[in-house]
Amino acid sequence: MRALVLLLTAACLAGAQHQALIDYLERRLLAIEDRITLWHEQTTRYAAELRELKQQMVAQLDNLDKEKESLRLNLDGVGARVDRVEREMDYMETQNGAPPCVDVDDKLVEQQVTQVKERNKARYAQLSDCSEMISSIKAMKIVKKLGGPKGMWTKDVGGASGKVYVLNGTDQGTVYEFASLQDFTGSPDDASLARALSLPSLWQGTGHLVYQHHLYYVSDQLRVLKYDLRNASLADSVVFPAADHVPVYGLTPETVIDLAVDEEGLWVVHATRRNLPHISLAKMDARTLDLEQSWDTPCPTENAEASFVICGTLYVVYNTPQPGRSRVQCVFDVNGLVSGEEAPLVYFPKRYGAHSSLKYNPREQLLYAWDDGYQMVYRLVMKPKLEV
Numbered sequence: 001m002r003a004l005v006l007l008l009t010a011a012c013l014a015g016a017q018h019q020a021l022i023d024y025l026e027r028r029l030l031a032i033e034d035r036i037t038l039w040h041e042q043t044t045r046y047a048a049e050l051r052e053l054k055q056q057m058v059a060q061l062d063n064l065d066k067e068k069e070s071l072r073l074n075l076d077g078v079g080a081r082v083d084r085v086e087r088e089m090d091y092m093e094t095q096n097g098a099p100p101c102v103d104v105d106d107k108l109v110e111q112q113v114t115q116v117k118e119r120n121k122a123r124y125a126q127l128s129d130c131s132e133m134i135s136s137i138k139a140m141k142i143v144k145k146l147g148g149p150k151g152m153w154t155k156d157v158g159g160a161s162g163k164v165y166v167l168n169g170t171d172q173g174t175v176y177e178f179a180s181l182q183d184f185t186g187s188p189d190d191a192s193l194a195r196a197l198s199l200p201s202l203w204q205g206t207g208h209l210v211y212q213h214h215l216y217y218v219s220d221q222l223r224v225l226k227y228d229l230r231n232a233s234l235a236d237s238v239v240f241p242a243a244d245h246v247p248v249y250g251l252t253p254e255t256v257i258d259l260a261v262d263e264e265g266l267w268v269v270h271a272t273r274r275n276l277p278h279i280s281l282a283k284m285d286a287r288t289l290d291l292e293q294s295w296d297t298p299c300p301t302e303n304a305e306a307s308f309v310i311c312g313t314l315y316v317v318y319n320t321p322q323p324g325r326s327r328v329q330c331v332f333d334v335n336g337l338v339s340g341e342e343a344p345l346v347y348f349p350k351r352y353g354a355h356s357s358l359k360y361n362p363r364e365q366l367l368y369a370w371d372d373g374y375q376m377v378y379r380l381v382m383k384p385k386l387e388v
Contacts, residue, residue, distance in 0.1 A: 130263040130311035133338055134328070135383040140349045143375045144185050150206055150254065150356035153375045154368045155181075156229075157261045157361055158212035165210045165229075166191065166375075167217070170254040170356075173202045175215060177229065184375075199227060200234050205255030206306075206357040206370065207248075211266065211286060218257045224268075224289060238289040244273040251305040251319055252356050260309040261286075263362045267309045271301050279304070281314050281332065299330035308360040308367060311385070313338055315346075323353040323372075337385050348378065 147168035154165055164178040176194035178184040187193035201219040208217035214235060215227040222245055226236040240257060247253040248271040258269040266286040271279050275296050282294040299307075299316040305326065307316045316330040331343035348355075353372035360367055367378040 131385050132311050132382040133313055133331075133333075133343070133385050134310065134315065134346055135344065135381045136346060137348060137378050138381045139379040140351075141377050141379075142351075143181075143377060145374050146187075146189060146191065147373055149353065149372045150252070151370045151373075152206045152208050152357040152359065153370060154210055154359040155361060155364075156210045156213060157359075157363065160363075165215065166194070167203065167206070167208055170205055171202055171220065173199045175199060197229065197232055199225075201225070205257070206252065207255045207258030207269070208357075209259045209261055209359055211261050214286075216259050216266070216286075218259070222256060224257065224259070224284075226289060236289055240268070240270070241291065246271050246273055246276065246301075248279055248301060249304040249306060250302045251321070251354055255356075258307060260307070260360065261362070262309040262311060262360060264312055267314075269307050269309075269314065277301055279307070279314075279316060281309075281334065283334075293334075295332070295334055297330070297332040299332055306355045306358040308358045310360055310362070310382075313385075317348070317355060317358060319354045325350045326355055333385075351376070 146166065150170050151166070151168040153167070156163055156165070162180050164181055164184040166176040166178070166184070168176075175197045176191045177197060178187065178191075178194045183193045199215075199217070201221070201223075203217045204220045204222070205218060208215065210216075210229070213228065213230050215225075215229055217225055217227065219225055219237075223237050223239055225234060227233070228235045245256045247256055248258055248269055249255055256270065260267040260269060264283075266284045268282040268284050268291075269279060270282070277300050279297050279299045279301055280294060281297055283292040284290070285292055297314060297316075299314065303318045303320060304316050305319045307314060309315070312335055313331060313333040315328045316332075317326050318329040319326050326348040328343075328346040331338060333339075351371050352374055355369050355371050357370045358367050359369075365380050365382060367380065369376045369378060
């Protein structure tokens with residue numbers, strides 16, 4: 001009887017433990033369900049907030065696009081106004097001279113000016129007949145767009161044939177000869193109307209020129225070569241004697257030696273480490289390629305893009321690393337008749353980028369320019385040097 005009672009007691013205890021376990025599991029499941037419900041609610045709220053944030057961002061981006069367009073229009077307007085102000089300032093500079101810094105006796109100034117003019121006239125009697133300098137740029141004409149951003153084009157400076165020569169690029173070996181300017185302007189972009197001449201060596205830079213039926217160019221080994229265009233043969237070559245060559249123009253680093261021609265003959269514009277940071281100038285005999293005389297100029301190489309020579313006066317053209325408006329900012333006269341302080345500041349009409357070459361034609365008083373693949377000419381206004 002006692003055994004039966006013990007057995008019933010044990011069964012009751014086991015049933016009570018089982019019920020407690022079931023109750024515990026039910027509570028845990030309810031807690032998990034509550035957490036799942038809370039997670040769903042939070043996920044829904046986060047998704048709604050994300051959609052709202054996305055809508056706000058889209059609206060902000062639309063506003064930014066509108067403000068960007070408005071800013072671009074304002075910048076375009078500012079650029080136009082700056083260009084207009086520059087033109088007005090250039091005009092005012094040409095119309096109004098600089099005011100005197102100190103008070104000087106008028107008679108003394110007049111006497112000094114007269115003495116300087118008399119000395120200049122006496123020096124001119126012993127010099128060449130070339131006595132002009134640039135006063136301003138009268139006009140600009142875009143002739144054609146042919147080739148890459150850098151190159152050189154010109155006519156035969158010493159001849160009257162009217163042929164046009166094109167050297168495209170800074171390290172090529174083929175020069176294109178057009179029979180006339182009309183053939184050049186009327187030719188397609190592939191220069192099919194031109195006579196192609198293969199040079200004996202590649203050229204370097206853009207400092208070449210055509211003078212009296214010969215192409216004078218600088219090879220990739222820094223030799224000055226004289227190439228006869230009539231029979232397509234090499235006439236002469238010389239190693240330029242200056243040592244330690246460096247690029248002559250900071251904005252056209254491919255050009256180490258730049259050849260120029262004016263009314264007095266052939267010139268060489270170059271730079272060496274000895275004379276850095278300034279440009280050097282030399283007079284060369286076009287027939288023998290011998291150097292006759294050399295000068296160290298005060299013109300810096302930094303931000304220079306090209307140069308040319310007129311009547312023994314070197315004009316160095318400068319720009320900015322971000323191409324803007326080119327200007328003649330440094331002038332050096334080998335005869336000492338024009339000083340850089342007295343020479344007028346000449347601006348070029350603003351065009352595409354920066355000049356990679358400028359070649360002066362004394363017969364026409366024109367500058368042949370290569371500007372970012374565009375071939376252009378500038379017509380110059382000249383005046384006597386004694387009027388500086």
